[in-house]
Amino acid sequence: MKIKDYAILISVIMIIVMMVIPLPPLLLDILIMINLSIALTIILVAMNTREALEFSIFPTLLLLTTLFRLGLNVSTTRSILTNQTGGEVIETFGSFVVGGSAIIGILVFLILVIIQFLVITKGSERVAEVAARFTLDSMPGKQMSIDADLGAGMISDMEAKKRREKVSQEADFYGAMDGASKFVKGDAIAGIIITIINIIGGLLIGILVHGMPFGEAAQLFTLLSIGDGLVSQIPALLISTAAGIVVTRAVSEGNLGTDITKQLFAYPKLLYIVAGTLSLIAVFTPINPMLVLPVAGLVAYGGFTMQRNLNKEEKLEKEASAKSPELDSIKSPESVIDLLHVDAIEFEFGYGLIPIADKNQGGDLLDRVIMIRRQCAIELGIVVPVIRIRDNIQLQPNEYVIKIKGNRVASGEIMLNHYLAMSPGIDDDSIEGIPTIEPAFGMPALWVNEDMKEEAEMSGYAIIDPPSVVSTHLTEVIKRHAHELIGRQEVRALIENIRETSPAVVEELIPNQLAIGDVQKVLMKLLKEKVSIRNLLAILETLADFSSQTKDPDLLTEYVRQALSRQITLQYAQPNQALQVITAGASLEKKFAESVHRTEQGTYLSIDPETSQLIFQSISEQASQMQRTGIQPILLASPGTRMYMRQFIERFSPELPVLSYNELEPEIEIQSVGIVNISSGAVNMS
Known part of the structure; x- marks a missing residue:
C-alpha cells in the first residue's frame, strides 16, 4: 500500500x-x-x-x-x-x-x-x-x-x-x-x-x-x-x-460551464425578445425604468455580440468547406493510395436486387451478414472481415457477384418474386417453374412463383426464399475460401486473444519456436480442409510440442490434425453409426510413398500422368457411388501418406475429405465401402 x-x-x-x-x-x-x-x-x-x-x-x-x-x-x-x-x-x-x-x-x-x-x-x-x-x-x-x-x-x-x-x-x-x-x-x-x-x-x-x-x-x-x-x-x-x-x-463534449454557455446562448436572436420584454415591463409597470432598462440594454448587447461571433464562425466554416475540394486535389497522392485498398470480401449485385439490401424496402441482407459472420466464428474459429456490400450497374439486374480480395470467385442469379424449389430426389412433373442451378451446391432446382409454392411444398420440394439463397451461397463461399481470409494480422489478433487467458503457451511458442507466419501457414492448411481452428489453444499447444522437432508446416499440420482427432471425428461421423469410407489399398499407399521426393526446398509428389489419371478416375467413381446413396465420400489413408494424397486429390476434387487413421477416435466404427489399389500400371477397385 x-x-x-x-x-x-x-x-x-x-x-x-x-x-x-x-x-x-x-x-x-x-x-x-x-x-x-x-x-x-x-x-x-x-x-x-x-x-x-x-x-x-x-x-x-x-x-x-x-x-x-x-x-x-x-x-x-x-x-x-x-x-x-x-x-x-x-x-x-x-x-x-x-x-x-x-x-x-x-x-x-x-x-x-x-x-x-x-x-x-x-x-x-x-x-x-x-x-x-x-x-x-x-x-x-x-x-x-x-x-x-x-x-x-x-x-x-x-x-x-x-x-x-x-x-x-x-x-x-x-x-x-x-x-x-x-x-x-x-x-x-x-x-x-x-x-x-x-x-x-x-x-x-x-x-x-x-x-x-x-x-x-x-x-x-x-x-x-x-x-x-x-x-x-x-x-x-x-x-x-x-x-x-x-x-x-x-x-x-465539455464541462458544465461550457455546455451552459454553448447551449443556453445558442440562439442569440432570442435575447432581443428578452430585452424587448424587459423594456415593456419598464414602460407599462410602476417599476422604476432606471432599474430595468440597463438590464435590458445589457441583454440586447449580449445578443448582438453573440450574433456577430456566430456569423463569423459560419463564414469561416463555409470558407473551409469551399476550400476542402481544392485541398483534396492537392493531396492527390494520399487519395491515390486509398484507391490501392482491396476489400477482403465484396458482394456486388445488380439494381434489380436492391430490395434485398435496402432496409426501407424490407431487405434484411445486412442482418443476415451479421449472422453469417457469427456463424463462421463459431464453426471455423475465424473473424470474417467486414463484407463490403454495393450495387453494380454493370451487372445484370438479377445477378450478383462474390469477390475475395478483388477477384471474382462466385456468382449467381436470383428472381425476387419467386422461390427456389429443390427436388427431394423424385421430380414431380406437375411442378412448373424456371429451371436453374442452386448456386451454393450446384444442384438442379426450379424458380417457382407464389401460386406454385404451396403445391411444391406438398410434393416434398424444399422451398427457399431469395435472401436465404444469397446468404447460403455467401456462407459457403466464405467457408470454401476461409484460408485466404486469414493473414498474419488476423492470426496476431487471434493469438493476442489467447494470450489474455493462456499467456504461457503463447510466450513459449512465439517467437522462440515459430514466427506468426509459420502459425499462419498451419492455420491456412487446416481451414483449406475445412478443419475449424476455434480450439486455437489446443493447436498452439501442439505446435509448441512438435515445433522443436520440425519446422515443416505440412508435418506440423499433420500433428495438429491428430491432436484434433475428436473434433475431426465428430465433424464427419454420425452418432451411433459407422463411418463409411473409401480405403487406400496397400499398393496405392506404397506408390505414393515411393513417389515422394525430398529436396532442400521441400518435398513434392511425382506420379506419371497416366497413373495419376487412373487413380483419380478410380477414386471419383467410388465417391460418385457413395454420393448417389446419400453418403458423404471420405478417403481414408495411412498417417504417412495422408498429406500427399490430399495434395494429389485437391487438384481434381478439393471437396473430397482425406483422413488418416490417427485422426479418428478409436471407438468409432469404420466401414470400408471400397478399396483402391494399383498394380502393373492399372488401378483395381474392390
Whole structure:
C-alpha cells in the first residue's frame, strides 16, 4: 500500500475516534474548514466532469463526507454542551452571519434545511432512482447493440470489451447513487434533530448545571447551536447540489460551464425578445425604468455580440468547406493510395436486387451478414472481415457477384418474386417453374412463383426464399475460401486473444519456436480442409510440442490434425453409426510413398500422368457411388501418406475429405465401402 492509501485509512479511523474523544476548539475550527473545503472541491469537480463515470467514486465519497460531517456534529455538540463554546468558526456563524439574533438564526437555518431537504435532496434522490431504473432496463439493448456492431465489424473486440465494461459501470454507478442519495436525506433530518437537541440540552445544562438565567442560556446555546447547524448544513447543501449535478449530467463534449454557455446562448436572436420584454415591463409597470432598462440594454448587447461571433464562425466554416475540394486535389497522392485498398470480401449485385439490401424496402441482407459472420466464428474459429456490400450497374439486374480480395470467385442469379424449389430426389412433373442451378451446391432446382409454392411444398420440394439463397451461397463461399481470409494480422489478433487467458503457451511458442507466419501457414492448411481452428489453444499447444522437432508446416499440420482427432471425428461421423469410407489399398499407399521426393526446398509428389489419371478416375467413381446413396465420400489413408494424397486429390476434387487413421477416435466404427489399389500400371477397385 502507498502513503496515500494509508492516509485514507487513517482519516476514516480518525472520524470514528473524534466521535468518542473530545477535541479542543482550535482543532474543531480546522476540521470545520476542511469540511467546507472538501464540499467546495466536490461541487467544482462535479461541475467540470463531462459524464457521470468520470466521477465514479462519488457515491462512496458521499458516504464518507456524510460520516465526517456527522462526526463533527458529535464533537461540536459535546464542546457546546460541555464548554459553552464550539470554536471560533461556530461562534462567528452564530453571531456575525445571523446578526447575533437567535430568531433570525433559526429562520435562516430552517430555510437552508428546507432547501436541501425538499428541493435538492428530494430531487437528487428521484433523479438517481429513475436513472438507475432506466439504466438497468436499457442494459440488454445496449449489449445487443454492441454485439451487432461487433458482428458487423464496425468495432474491434477491445472496443466492444470497453463498451461492455462502460455499460456495466453505468448500471453499478447509478445503482450506487440511488442508495447514496438516501444518506443525504438522512443527513438533513439528522441536522435538524441535532440542532434541536443542542438548543434544549444547552438550556437545561445552562440553567440547571451552570445556574445561568433563562434568557442568557437561551441566547448563548441557541446561537451556538444555530452556528453549528449552519457550518454543518452549508457543506451538506454543496455536496447535495453536487449529487444533483452528477446524476443529471448527460454525456457531453465539455464541462458544465461550457455546455451552459454553448447551449443556453445558442440562439442569440432570442435575447432581443428578452430585452424587448424587459423594456415593456419598464414602460407599462410602476417599476422604476432606471432599474430595468440597463438590464435590458445589457441583454440586447449580449445578443448582438453573440450574433456577430456566430456569423463569423459560419463564414469561416463555409470558407473551409469551399476550400476542402481544392485541398483534396492537392493531396492527390494520399487519395491515390486509398484507391490501392482491396476489400477482403465484396458482394456486388445488380439494381434489380436492391430490395434485398435496402432496409426501407424490407431487405434484411445486412442482418443476415451479421449472422453469417457469427456463424463462421463459431464453426471455423475465424473473424470474417467486414463484407463490403454495393450495387453494380454493370451487372445484370438479377445477378450478383462474390469477390475475395478483388477477384471474382462466385456468382449467381436470383428472381425476387419467386422461390427456389429443390427436388427431394423424385421430380414431380406437375411442378412448373424456371429451371436453374442452386448456386451454393450446384444442384438442379426450379424458380417457382407464389401460386406454385404451396403445391411444391406438398410434393416434398424444399422451398427457399431469395435472401436465404444469397446468404447460403455467401456462407459457403466464405467457408470454401476461409484460408485466404486469414493473414498474419488476423492470426496476431487471434493469438493476442489467447494470450489474455493462456499467456504461457503463447510466450513459449512465439517467437522462440515459430514466427506468426509459420502459425499462419498451419492455420491456412487446416481451414483449406475445412478443419475449424476455434480450439486455437489446443493447436498452439501442439505446435509448441512438435515445433522443436520440425519446422515443416505440412508435418506440423499433420500433428495438429491428430491432436484434433475428436473434433475431426465428430465433424464427419454420425452418432451411433459407422463411418463409411473409401480405403487406400496397400499398393496405392506404397506408390505414393515411393513417389515422394525430398529436396532442400521441400518435398513434392511425382506420379506419371497416366497413373495419376487412373487413380483419380478410380477414386471419383467410388465417391460418385457413395454420393448417389446419400453418403458423404471420405478417403481414408495411412498417417504417412495422408498429406500427399490430399495434395494429389485437391487438384481434381478439393471437396473430397482425406483422413488418416490417427485422426479418428478409436471407438468409432469404420466401414470400408471400397478399396483402391494399383498394380502393373492399372488401378483395381474392390
